[in-house]
Amino acid sequence: MIGSLRGTVIERTLGGEVLVEVGGVGYRVNVPSSTLSQLEIGAVGFLFTHLHVREDAMVLYGFLSRVERDTFEALIGVSGIGPKLGVAMLAIHPPHALRRVVAEDDVESLCLVPGVGKRTAQRLLIELKSKLDIEEIDITAGLASNGSVRSDVREALTAMGFGIDEVREVLSSMPSDGTAEELLRDALKQLARRS
Numbered sequence: 645m646i647g648s649l650r651g652t653v654i655e656r657t658l659g660g661e662v663l664v665e666v667g668g669v670g671y672r673v674n675v676p677s678s679t680l681s682q683l684e685i686g687a688v689g690f691l692f693t694h695l696h697v698r699e700d701a702m703v704l705y706g707f708l709s710r711v712e713r714d715t716f717e718a719l720i721g722v723s724g725i726g727p728k729l730g731v732a733m734l735a736i737h738p739p740h741a742l743r744r745v746v747a748e749d750d751v752e753s754l755c756l757v758p759g760v761g762k763r764t765a766q767r768l769l770i771e772l773k774s775k776l777d778i779e780e781i782d783i784t785a786g787l788a789s790n791g792s793v794r795s796d797v798r799e800a801l802t803a804m805g806f807g808i809d810e811v812r813e814v815l816s817s818m819p820s821d822g823t824a825e826e827l828l829r830d831a832l833k834q835l836a837r838r839s
Contacts, residue, residue: 646704649673650690653683660731662706664689673706674727676735682708696720696727705731715739718775722768733757746772774812796824797831806835 651666662683663670673691675683683689691706692713705727707713712734719730736757737745745753746769754765794815801811814831822830 646695653689673704675706711739722771793824797827
């Protein structure tokens, strides 16, 4: 698999494709519009890449950062999101913004992506929470919120035999403040009501 490319940018298209020459070989790479604008023709560019293999084609996707590529790979792991929609989502919501959108259950922001309606956005929010593992994001600061307390509660619940998805769902509905004991007590009450 091709994990990255470093070479001269030969060509850019309005459709979001760049031609990068590496050792005399030109690679056609699809990139988000935010990446396209930062690659200059004639300059050396570096891209983290993902090779997407289909029955009828092998398509290379490129990103300026590893985080962008990892987010793209998480996106295309969700049913109903193909590579083109994944690139479109990253063009509108860079990784940090996408994580915030998912943490805030912001359906309207996801609907800004062409091809994503309200129902699709609601389903994506549910699936992306587990793919992006964002239950500890502090919505106001974008930093880990009460992370060690939540980690303690998560570890305690999994040690008691609760499934990862159950634990993630309960933790996402809990307040961001409180002691580990209080959060654990609340989590156990919620889990008892569900069973």
